[in-house]
Amino acid sequence: MTSSSTKVALVTGGSRGLGKDMAIQLAQKGFDVIITYQSKESAAKAVVDSIRVMGKKAVALPLDVSQSSTYEAFVAQVQDKLASEFGNDKIHALVNNAGTGVYAAFESTTEAQFDEMVNIHLKAAFFLTQKMLPILSDGGSIVNISSGLARFSYPNYAAYAIMKAGIESLSRYQALELGNRKIRVNTVAPGAIETDFGGGAVRDNKDLNAMLAAQTALGRVGLPDDIGGVVAFLCSDDAKWVNAQRIEVAGGVNI
Numbered sequence: 486m487t488s489s490s491t492k493v494a495l496v497t498g499g500s501r502g503l504g505k506d507m508a509i510q511l512a513q514k515g516f517d518v519i520i521t522y523q524s525k526e527s528a529a530k531a532v533v534d535s536i537r538v539m540g541k542k543a544v545a546l547p548l549d550v551s552q553s554s555t556y557e558a559f560v561a562q563v564q565d566k567l568a569s570e571f572g573n574d575k576i577h578a579l580v581n582n583a584g585t586g587v588y589a590a591f592e593s594t595t596e597a598q599f600d601e602m603v604n605i606h607l608k609a610a611f612f613l614t615q616k617m618l619p620i621l622s623d624g625g626s627i628v629n630i631s632s633g634l635a636r637f638s639y640p641n642y643a644a645y646a647i648m649k650a651g652i653e654s655l656s657r658y659q660a661l662e663l664g665n666r667k668i669r670v671n672t673v674a675p676g677a678i679e680t681d682f683g684g685g686a687v688r689d690n691k692d693l694n695a696m697l698a699a700q701t702a703l704g705r706v707g708l709p710d711d712i713g714g715v716v717a718f719l720c721s722d723d724a725k726w727v728n729a730q731r732i733e734v735a736g737g738v739n740i
Contacts, residue, residue, distance in 0.1 A: 491542070492622075493567065493576045494720055495519040497550055497613070498583030500529035503630070503678060506713035507580055508532055512541040514717040517571055519563060521548035521583065544570050550583045550609035551601065556616040564620055575622040578720035581610040581652075582630045591643045599644050606648035610655060624667040626720045629656045631674040631731065637739045649674070653731055660729035669728040671719050676735025678707040702737030711736070 494511045498504040499520025508518045509532070518536055522529035522545055529545035536543035544566050548559050567573045584606055587598045610629050621627075631653050634646035653672050660670035677697045679688035687694055687706055698705045715734050718724050 491515070491517050491571075491573075492578065493517045493519065493571055493573055494578035494580065495521075495563065495576050495617075496580040496582055497521045497548065497609070498523070500525045500532055500545070503675065503709050503712050504580075504582045505532050506709040507582060507716045508543075508713075509535060509539075510710070510713035510717040511578070511580075511720060512536040512539050512543065514721050515541075516578065516717075516720065517542040517573075519543070519566065519576070520545050521550075521559075523547070523549050523583070542571055548583070550613060551604040553604070553608055553612050556613050559613075560616050560620065563617075567620070575620055576617070576625070577622045578626045578628070579614060579617055579621060580628045580630070580716055580720070581614065583609065584630065586642070587644045588641050589644065590641050594644050602644045602648045606645070607651050607655070610652055614659065618663075621668065625669075626724070627656075627659060627663075627668060627670040628716050628719050629653075629659075629670070629672050630716075631656075631672045633674050633676040633733055633735045633738060635674060636733065656731070657729050664728075669719075669724070671724075671727060671729065672731040673712065673716055673719065674731055674733040674735070675712050676701070676707050676733065676738045678709060678712065697738065700738055701735070702740060705736065707734070707736060 494516040496504050496508045499508040500522035508520050512518050533543040533545050629652050631649040634642050635649040635653055656670050656672040677687045712734050
C-alpha cells in the first residue's frame, strides 16, 4: 500500500484528561489520530469529532489495556482502520498513556491492587508496544507516560509510583533496542494535574491543590494542556534528536 503523507499517532486512553489533550495537540501538530477508550465511548467520540473539525482524520477504538490477551486482535483492528480510514499501513507515533491510580498505604495495599497496576501500567507499555512493532513505522516515536512520583515520594502511592519507575527504565531499554529502526523512545512525567485522575483530588480538594502549588516554583498545579504539547513535540520531527530522555512536566515541583 502506498502510505498517506500524513502521519498517524495512536494515544491510549485518549477520551479524557491528559490523553484527550495529547490527541488534540497531536492533531494540531499535523497528525491524524487514533485514540483508545475503555468505557467512555461518547467522550471518545466527542474527541474524534473535535479533531475532525480541525481537518484531520480520527477514530476511537475500545481497548482495556489491562487485558493483554486482547492486544493481537486490537492491532489487527488498527491495521484495518489504517487501511480503510487513513489510507496508511503504519502508525508513526505511539503514546502509552492509559492508566489509573491506586491510593493506598504500603501496609494495606492488596495483591489485587498491585497486580492491577502491573497490568495497566507496566505490562501494557511493554507488550502492547511489542505487538505494535510490525505496524510502527521505522523512524517513528514512542512516548511512555510516567509520573513525577517516580522521582519524589508521597505517602500512599507506592504501588502506582513504582510501576512508573519501571516505565522510565523500560523507555531506555526500548530506545536502545529499537534504535536500529531509528525509533525514538522518551518518557514524559507529569506532575500533579487538575483532571479526574485519582477521583479528581488535585482538581477538587482546595487544600491539596494549594499545598502542591506552594511546592511548585511556578506557583500552581498543572492543567491538561500543559502536557499535550510536550507529547506532540516528542512525536514530531522537531524532536528528531531527542531520545531515551525523561522530561518532567511539572512546573518545577520539589526542585
